Amino acid sequence: MKLIADHLVYEYNRGTNQVVRALDDVSFVIHSGELLGLIGHTGSGKSTLVQHLNALLKPDSGSIYYDGADVFEKTYDRKTLRARVGLVFQYPEHQLFEETVFQEVCFGPHNMGLAQEQVDELAYEAIRRVGLPEEIADQSPFDLSGGQKRRVAIASVLAMKPEILVLDEPTAGLDPRGRDELLSMIVELRRKEGISVVLVSHSMEDVAEYVDRIIVMDKGRIRYDDTPKAVFAQYRALEEMGLAAPQVTYILQDLKAAGIDVNAEGTTLREAKETILAAYARLRGSGK
DSSP states (O other): OOEEEEEEEEEESTTSTTOEEEEEEEEEEEOTTOEEEEEOOTTSSHHHHHHHHTTSSOOSEEEEEETTEETTSTTSOHHHHHHHEEEEOSSGGGTOOSSSHHHHHHHHHHHTTOOHHHHHHHHHHHHHHTTOOGGGGGSOGGGSOHHHHHHHHHHHHHTTOOSEEEEESTTTTOOHHHHHHHHHHHHHHHHHHOOEEEEEOSOHHHHHHHOSEEEEEETTEEEEEEOHHHHHTTHHHHHHTTOOOOHHHHHHHHHHHTTOOOOTTOOSHHHHHHHHHHHHHHHHHHTO
16 A cells, blocks of 8 residues: 655635645655654645545645555545545544544444444444543543544544544644553554554654654645654754754754764654763763
């Protein structure tokens, strides 16, 4: 399974004097099983882009290819595509509408035309996969906490057995514990299921810690598409786009500038801890 975005162009208010080019010749590949981070300042085109991945929006030019097929061809089954490429919006309350959690999670597989017995099985399985207790199934999704609502929204997509899971700011508004629990759950799902994950986030710490690769959007274009280390090494250029590197990168850069022998390319707390302890050990060994 592979998804290819091929020279996407999308404009809002097209045909008026207030046209805004939200996507400007955007091309990239989502590989099978990878965890891809998508970052950019507000208005950079991130949300517009992810809505193209399962054909919720149609580009003005360019296309999306899923398993080699153009998803915007007239004969393409986009209903099936949206089961294979599942999108979870930033605000789960915009995605939830059924009376109970169970009905919410059943909605997708039911629309796929599956037998009720199979729908029920998929729904309960998805609820368990996101770490929610089965007894929550009879509750209203609107009575749940923000973190639980996000898990229900993710479960409603997972019930359709997607091959790509697209998450638009899944940790927005969560406390640090809730954020870590949700991201750890996503990483575990990816490990167990082998699905690809696209994580849209404003948190540089989160993308540095969890993703394999980062795409940086700026003014509708891709500015960087590389590993976290390679992207955050360009932190001065990121700052010019209204972004930043993880805080530990700045700390390591400051230590390096002060003459301490650390690896300033670290982007995670673990890497910072390792290089600082190694530098300290070298200083002790030299007697300084």
